[in-house]
Amino acid sequence: xxxxxxxxxxxxxxxxxxxxxxxxxxxxxxxxxxxxxxxxxxxxxxxxxxxxxxxxxxxxxxxxxxxxxxxxxxxxxxxxxxxxxxxxxxxxxxxxxxxxxxxxxxxxxxxxxxxxxxxxxxxxxxxxxxxxxxxxxxxxxxxxxxxxxxxxxxxxxxxxxxxxxxxxxxxxxxxxxxxxxxxxxxxxxxxxx
Numbered sequence: 011x012x013x014x015x016x017x018x019x020x021x022x023x024x025x026x027x028x029x030x031x032x033x034x035x036x037x038x039x040x041x042x043x044x045x046x047x048x049x050x051x052x053x054x055x056x057x058x059x060x061x062x063x064x065x066x067x068x069x070x071x072x073x074x075x076x077x078x079x080x081x082x083x084x085x086x087x088x089x090x091x092x093x094x095x096x097x098x099x100x101x102x103x104x105x106x107x108x109x110x111x112x113x114x115x116x117x118x119x120x121x122x123x124x125x126x127x128x129x130x131x132x133x134x135x136x137x138x139x140x141x142x143x144x145x146x147x148x149x150x151x152x153x154x155x156x157x158x159x160x161x162x163x164x165x166x167x168x169x170x171x172x173x174x175x176x177x178x179x180x181x182x183x184x185x186x187x188x189x190x191x192x193x194x195x196x197x198x199x200x201x202x203x
Contacts, residue, residue, distance in 0.1 A: 018054050023069065024087030030181065039188060040056045054196065077113065089106075107149070122152045126163065158184060
């Protein structure tokens with residue numbers, strides 16, 4: 011029996027954008043969040059639960075694994091692979107809702123990060139896709155980042171050669187975007203303890 015409590019966890023649950031495809035582990039945005047937290051004096055452990063190529067349906071299947079330990083915050087960042095494959099938007103909404111509901115059952119605060127669909131399935135799909143995240147965020151009343159890759163997507167100098175995955179500079183912007191939503195939440199949680 012030790013008095014050292016298990017670290018309180020913030021889980022970044024996502025796909026290749028979370029795992030940091032093409033980057034070193036310490037360059038991925040969850041590692042950058044950890045650094046911001048340590049510098050600001052917050053006592054939380056960020057867990058990178060990203061899996062490249064994962065869809066919202068795949069995410070549901072590994073959710074229990076992602077929620078192991080004393081998880082207080084879940085950053086849900088899926089959709090990129092749903093969009094690349096042109097999967098049904100209604101299915102994605104349902105899966106994201108399931109993830110949020112399950113996290114809620116354990117009193118975990120959810121931050122939902124939105125994603126944009128690639129243009130190759132047409133404007134209507136892209137619009138429905140974008141709306142899906144807003145609709146889920148509103149219906150479930152979760153904290154919301156409208157677009158994880160805000161100010162990064164479509165800028166060659168901030169992305170790797172594939173044009174999809176952020177490079178080191180781009181990832182720092184992603185981390186700042188997430189931090190702007192996460193930090194006020196951490197302040198609330200730290201004040202509440």
